[in-house]
Amino acid sequence: MLGCKPADTPLEPNTRLKGQEGDPVDKGSYQRLVGRLIYLSHTRPDITFAVSMVSQYMLDPHSTHLEAVYRILRYLKSPSGRGILFSKHGHWRVDCFTDADWTGCPDDRRSTSGYCTFVEGNLISWRSKKQSVVARSSVEAEFRAMAHGICELLWVRGLLQDLCLPTDPPMRLYCDNKSAISIVHNPVQHDRTKHIEIDRHFIKEKMEAGVICIPFVQSGSQLADIFTKGLGFKIFSPIVSKLGMSNIYALT
Template sequence: MVSQYMHDPHSTHLEAVYRILRYLKSAPGRGILFSKHGHWRVDCFTDADWAGCPDDRRSTSGYCTFVGGNLISWRSKKQSVVARSSAEAEFRAMAHGICELLWVRGLLQDLGLPTDPPMRLYCNNKSTISIVHNPVQHDRTKHIEIDRHFIKEKMEAGVICIPFVQCGSQLADIFTKGLGFKIFSPIVSKLGMSNIYAPT
């Protein structure tokens, strides 16, 4: 995220870069460890930090995708337009997550590997989940109509299901906002990252 300030950097941005470099230096052996979990389930965690950028109030979308319990893809990206509600920001993040799930499913099918349907798209915003399940179109949700119909179509076809996940278990939080060590460390562990230099 600091790369967006390369054209006009300030001391606060340099401090953020130093913080990133300190973290990388402290964990040279940290990486993703793949292990067998006995299933081929495809899961995705999506989240959005609504109006999180103080400069232009655009939201940041993030998702991470798991196959068989192993992290295989992740993304963090500032949304291209300003979201007028947290639900709108979440819908955009969910739509990106579904596109990634569909791509992963196609890749697994090309490789001849089975998947356990439906694919799970975890979200921690109850209002967004209720809007997806509600067939009534409200005036206040018309601006997110396309994403809502796309998500609902995939859900009704049995391609995905959208279970609610508590904020403490929302792994995509790490891709949308800065987190303190007490929250950051458990999420990194749940993502499957291990330190090869740590004593066993």
């Protein structure tokens, strides 16, 4: 792949991989290659969703899955010096962006949750993972993603307290689903929300305690989109920049 043509994004926009699509490929070489990409994704959040997608087919890889892996390698070729830049922003605010891609997997119709957490404006943790059960509504998928984001915020707060570092309360959980935010603020439990009752009460409890607040963010400013779906370059590139990633080889 040293002479390959670089790609602008790790995935084609709205890519949906399916099981047993294309011809079978060597499982051992596929697993070794994807395993290296999994290791790399610990420092490259921009490839997290793409790697999580191709890693779902480790036991039965096919040619379409291998092509998706080659696409990630083409993206990594340029720029090769990209990484997270930590800088001082003059505050100790803890923020989290959460999002969910409802029924995004064509094989089992499970949704994908994604979140990213910032401390003092610097990205410190991120995740892209398929949900364990099928969500019956987009709000249910969003609530599960929000609950995962709050658990991460609570862990970060505990870590900062152990390190005797200050925080600016409340912690902010950004969501782009107005329906989910409205349900959290609604004191009345409706029949339509019984299937998300546990997550709803968990989120509402932390909000009423002043631990978190849930401001609305426009979809164009939702940084967690990069962890739930394949995006075009015009949307992907600004999000990567807002995540604090920069190229050490770029001209200054």
